[in-house]
Amino acid sequence: MASAKFSVSFAGPLVTMQDAGRPGNMRYGVAASGPMDRLAFDAAHAALGNKAGLNAIEISLGGLMLQCTEGSVSVAITGGDFVVEHAGQKTGSWTILTIRKGEKLAIRAGKAGSWAYLAFAGDLASEKWLGSQATHASSGFGGGVVQGGQTLVVADAAVREERAGEIAQPEFASDGAMRVVLGPQDRYFTAEALEHLLSAPFAVSDAYDRMGMRLNGPTLEMEHALSIPSEPIVRGSIQVSGDGAPTVLLADHQTTGGYPKIATVISCDTDRLTQLRAGQKIRFASVSTQQAVDAARDYAQQKAQYLAQISVARGTLAQRLMRENLIHGWADD
């Protein structure tokens, strides 16, 4: 199959190549990286009929503008509520369209969401590091930061008209408080700090990137001013710095740190957490480890069902008309 090429006319900060990530390297100081919103990333590939986990572009609020310079390829855009402009048409994210030579595509921040995903029906070429194209933003390792002037090459580019149109958005994710399991260092905090964490609203601050999201809210005081030995961190760890401000660590988190972790956001709530923007409010709710595991299992099951649903091609216009006619014909008999 032919390849398609794009020139990047503009890329905001933190627009990066991301595949599913490189788990298994935390012991060497390397976080898994990969998409901030894994559900939206997986949806883009499923809706295109791609293999799961292929390389895609993660787009920040800064946006991305491309021009196709060679070939044609279908693309899926998912995540948040971004604005997509293509060939004179304006749509939202959660759409599949085909870009042909000479056409432009612009993806900009819209009403909501912090991250959008642009997946191609083909193989988006980039550097690999430790077997993965996921970009570790602070080191630049992996596929790398996407920059203006760059050329993107999609090998084995396919046009999949039978998939064009809107992608159904997931509706199963909880929209309530972010669920946390307290600890592992909750014992270092005052009773008031734990109460504040679980009762007060916090606001997302401007200090938000792929490493983590700092929150504004009540000061979370520790029982003793202390220095704990540097210890492992996970995606979702809520660490509290010396000034009492919490930061939720995310895709490119440091793997170890000496700040106490008051609680940890459960894995299935980090996707929706990452889509919040500066100023938006969040609340935390404590769940038991059993509830956390049950939630992870429910989420995995619902996600699998959802991805299976959107992966079914609805067919070309001709096929769709044909199906309508057949159904009509059968009904009339």
Add this chain to the structure above:
Amino acid sequence: MEPRFKPVADHALLVTFSDVISEEAHAAVIALDQAIAADAPDGVIETVPALVNLLVSFDPIETDHSTVESHLRTQLKGLESRKIIGVDRHVQVCYEGPFAPDLEAVAAATGLSQEAVINAHLAGDFHVLMYGFSPGYAYLSGVPKAIQVPRKPAPVRGVPAGSVIIAGPQCLITTLTMPTGWSIIGRSPTPIFTGNPDHPFLFDVGDSVVFERVDLKTYEELCKEQVDG
């Protein structure tokens, strides 16, 4: 040592052997880490050894906290007499000129000659404690007391990769350009990112590290060899 098990969200356990840093706690971390590497409980994805604790992360679809915990408790019973299996890793260091911007200050602070500081560093009994902070950044224990110096009042920015740093009792080799407030006493041409897909990082936690002194000419030759492949 009686460990404490703490759940981390839906997908990990933190096994802590002590609240304070000790050789005994770290030995227990490595012993459990190696036991899991040899016989991982079902559903375990990865482990992260640190100074006093080990993170054991798992797939919550396949297992849960109590199942993993009971497997680890059984493994811990057999660990008392286990010997740590570590390998000697050799790391070249050039202590010359611009590669050692803080050598003079360390000498002044410790009352030693620069040559004596270098010899003390070469004589250290170094072990890999953990990785952290950034990719491939390993914390080594074993800086001799005579050259343990405090942090500088202000960090220096843009410290190049390969810098050999002494940070109190620990020694570190930077792998990326980064800031540091600790003393830079040399530069290493030895790659920590090995480029070998089967063994991408030079050290494993628990390995011993032997520093070897090289002159500027050898340093440059070693760097050139890497570029040429």
